[in-house]
Amino acid sequence: MSQIAGPAVVAGGQAPGAPSPRGPRRRRSARGREESRTGLLLITPTVVIVVAVVVLPVLWTVSLAFQSVRLLNLRTTGIIGDYTVENFVDVLTSSGFAESLLTTVLYSVLGTAGAILVGLVAALALRHPFRGRGVIRAALLLPYVAPVVAATFVWTTMLSPQFGVVNHWGTRLLGWDEPVAFLSSRSDEVSLLGLDVSVPTALLTVIAFEAWRSFPFAFLFLTARLQAVPDTLDEAARVDGATPTQRLRHILMPQLLPTIAVLSVLRFIWTFNNFDDIYLLTGGGAGTEVVSVRVFDFLTARGDIGAAAAQSLVLAAILAVAVTAYLKLFGRPEEVA
Amino acid sequence: MSTTRTPPARTAVDGGRSRRPRSAGGGLSRDAVENATIRLLRPLVVVVLLLVSVFPFYYMVVLSLRPLDAVLRDPGALWVPPDQVDPDTYADVLRSVQSGGQGFLTFIGNSLVVALATVALSMLVAVPGAYAVSRLEFFGRRRISALFLAVYFFPAILLAVPLFVFFTRIGLRGSLVGLLVVYVAQVAAVTIYMLRNYFDTIPVSLEEAAAIDGATRLQVMRKIALPLAMPAIVSNGLFVFMIAWNEFLFALLFLVERRDRWTVSLGLSQLAGSIEVPTTVLMAGSVILTLPIVVLFFASERLLVGGLTAGAEKG
Numbered sequence: 001m002s003q004i005a006g007p008a009v010v011a012g013g014q015a016p017g018a019p020s021p022r023g024p025r026r027r028r029s030a031r032g033r034e035e036s037r038t039g040l041l042l043i044t045p046t047v048v049i050v051v052a053v054v055v056l057p058v059l060w061t062v063s064l065a066f067q068s069v070r071l072l073n074l075r076t077t078g079i080i081g082d083y084t085v086e087n088f089v090d091v092l093t094s095s096g097f098a099e100s101l102l103t104t105v106l107y108s109v110l111g112t113a114g115a116i117l118v119g120l121v122a123a124l125a126l127r128h129p130f131r132g133r134g135v136i137r138a139a140l141l142l143p144y145v146a147p148v149v150a151a152t153f154v155w156t157t158m159l160s161p162q163f164g165v166v167n168h169w170g171t172r173l174l175g176w177d178e179p180v181a182f183l184s185s186r187s188d189e190v191s192l193l194g195l196d197v198s199v200p201t202a203l204l205t206v207i208a209f210e211a212w213r214s215f216p217f218a219f220l221f222l223t224a225r226l227q228a229v230p231d232t233l234d235e236a237a238r239v240d241g242a243t244p245t246q247r248l249r250h251i252l253m254p255q256l257l258p259t260i261a262v263l264s265v266l267r268f269i270w271t272f273n274n275f276d277d278i279y280l281l282t283g284g285g286a287g288t289e290v291v292s293v294r295v296f297d298f299l300t301a302r303g304d305i306g307a308a309a310a311q312s313l314v315l316a317a318i319l320a321v322a323v324t325a326y327l328k329l330f331g332r333p334e335e336v337a
Numbered sequence: 338m339s340t341t342r343t344p345p346a347r348t349a350v351d352g353g354r355s356r357r358p359r360s361a362g363g364g365l366s367r368d369a370v371e372n373a374t375i376r377l378l379r380p381l382v383v384v385v386l387l388l389v390s391v392f393p394f395y396y397m398v399v400l401s402l403r404p405l406d407a408v409l410r411d412p413g414a415l416w417v418p419p420d421q422v423d424p425d426t427y428a429d430v431l432r433s434v435q436s437g438g439q440g441f442l443t444f445i446g447n448s449l450v451v452a453l454a455t456v457a458l459s460m461l462v463a464v465p466g467a468y469a470v471s472r473l474e475f476f477g478r479r480r481i482s483a484l485f486l487a488v489y490f491f492p493a494i495l496l497a498v499p500l501f502v503f504f505t506r507i508g509l510r511g512s513l514v515g516l517l518v519v520y521v522a523q524v525a526a527v528t529i530y531m532l533r534n535y536f537d538t539i540p541v542s543l544e545e546a547a548a549i550d551g552a553t554r555l556q557v558m559r560k561i562a563l564p565l566a567m568p569a570i571v572s573n574g575l576f577v578f579m580i581a582w583n584e585f586l587f588a589l590l591f592l593v594e595r596r597d598r599w600t601v602s603l604g605l606s607q608l609a610g611s612i613e614v615p616t617t618v619l620m621a622g623s624v625i626l627t628l629p630i631v632v633l634f635f636a637s638e639r640l641l642v643g644g645l646t647a648g649a650e651k652g
Contacts, residue, residue: 032474038554039475042465046525047481049462053522054488057499064499118386125382136383138638140390145634147583149602150623153609154397157616165396168413212389243368244375273492276585280606292494299498300590312495319492 065309087310104290108271114211119218144216152280186287202286206278218263225259272319291315401620426621444604451513452581455520456574463525467532468558485526501590511595519587524577535569575637601626
């Protein structure tokens with residue numbers, strides 16, 4: 001939920017050039033002891049809240065995942081119960097899970113790629129100053145700051161097959177044979193270069209929504225990074241006769257790649273965990289059921305707490321493995337931590 | 338640096354509609370063609386991006402002002418004819434349920450209470466915490482930072498399961514207090530991270546001077562560091578407000594059964610599914626939900642964007 005605050009966290013360690021706040025090393029003086037005590041005093045409230053509302057609940061999830069708990073027998077379940085791996089076996093072998101996982105991966109990979117690509121195009125297009133650039137920049141951030149419920153509601157209205165403005169003009173101007181059920185059709189036949197291809201309509205629509213909603217995040221990051229590229233590099237290449245695409249390929253991209261790598265990790269994590277967008281757009285129907293929506297469904301509609309807990313743990317584990325692997329393969333870990 | 342062997346472009350750009358990419362000799366160099374194409378494409382791309390970003394919000398306002406039967410008769414209209422403007426939708430959506438409305442006024446109240454309380458509480462907790470993490474050497478400092486970072490990347494749905502169960506059990510579901518606690522826990526960690534970065538950029542010399550003059554740590558923090566960090570604290574407060582105002586999942590989990598406790602986000606999402614409430618009235622509701630955020634954002638854009646990207650240059 002706290003995605004909005006993103007980039008600042010990436011700064012992570014100390015700002016460059018900042019004085020080291022650590023002070024003289026390991027001085028066991030009275031002042032040092034007082035400092036340590038004050039520090040603990042000041043940080044304690046936050047730690048208490050985070051431990052109580054995040055750490056303990058997560059540990060409890062682990063416990064719940066190994067028990068057979070339903071909403072109905074909740075009151076009789078304690079920390080010590082009959083532990084079993086039944087939930088995990090059920091979840092991993094259940095019919096919908098593999099498909100749901102595949103949907104989640106497709107959704108997060110394509111959504112991330114789309115958002116970064118559009119963000120990159122936007123950052124490059126708005127790189128050089130012109131009149132009104134400030135206003136346009138601010139306007140491009142709208143999809144990211146607007147409340148997700150309002151954004152999904154206006155999208156569902158616009159895409160509605162009955163009175164949606166998109167279908168109205170699509171059938172009139174673009175020659176669509178009939179209104180497209182963007183959010184409720186699992187797949188449609190599209191003729192592409194004379195070939196009939198089946199495309200997962202609803203899944204592509206939610207991916208497009210994800211790219212629309214989070215491209216401003218990538219745009220912000222890449223714009224900031226572009227501003228830090230020294231003009232002299234670009235000038236030198238221009239004098240040497242490099243064309244714009246060559247300068248993009250050989251001068252700008254090497255400068256932007258580390259930022260793009262960080263963006264990919266962040267966006268992937270958030271998209272992988274995303275619940276709101278898909279729940280609000282399709283409710284998880286028409287082939288868009290990602291794992292987090294499935295967990296929610298198990299939790300509330302079926303009241304199967306054990307299975308919900310097990311699935312959310314599997315989700316977190318897969319995410320952890322994927323991110324670790326990525327960092328091991330391509331990462332400069334200090335970028336993220 | 339560059340390995341290209343293309344000679345510097347001397348040809349005048351002429352027309353630029355030709356698409357012969359690698360004709361180094363002859364009339365048009367590759368450089369000229371690319372430059373002309375970019376000159377043509379750039380404004381086009383900017384306009385398309387702007388349309389795509391802004392149109393849904395524009396359309397939201399348009400729909401909220403048109404009568405429902407007019408929308409059904411002509412769904413393609415992209416503006417409101419002046420004689421059709423119908424602001425009654427706003428009155429409808431705001432009025433309480435008893436007087437035939439949708440009760441958004443109550444929802445706004447709930448959202449405001451939760452969001453403002455989240456800001457107040459999280460600042461109260463996180464500002465001293467951020468100061469400690471930035472300035473003071475204490476046992477476990479590094480581990481605490483790592484813990485907070487982990488919280489930041491946690492799947493919300495993983496937390497949703499135990500919190501849902503726990504609040505059901507102690508009967509806190511349906512109370513705004515439960516929601517508040519969850520929000521504070523979620524944003525406190527992020528806030529500490531962001532504020533710590535800011536504290537790190539403030540030179541310590543001022544504080545050392547005050548310490549030599551005999552001020553205690555807490556006095557130094559209150560009298561010197563806090564005033565200096567005010568811009569960051571304010572922009573953080575705005576962030577937290579926006580996060581709490583926009584939040585959906587936990588509001589849904591905790592409050593869905595109590596209509597009088599719904600936040601604006603939750604109210605809109607719940608009513609959007611029903612057939613009885615006209616879409617135009619709900620569009621008025623989404624304008625009401627979106628407007629405070631957009632106003633806040635534009636009013637503080639420089640502050641926010643500066644804070645957002647403060648670390649991106651590190652690359």
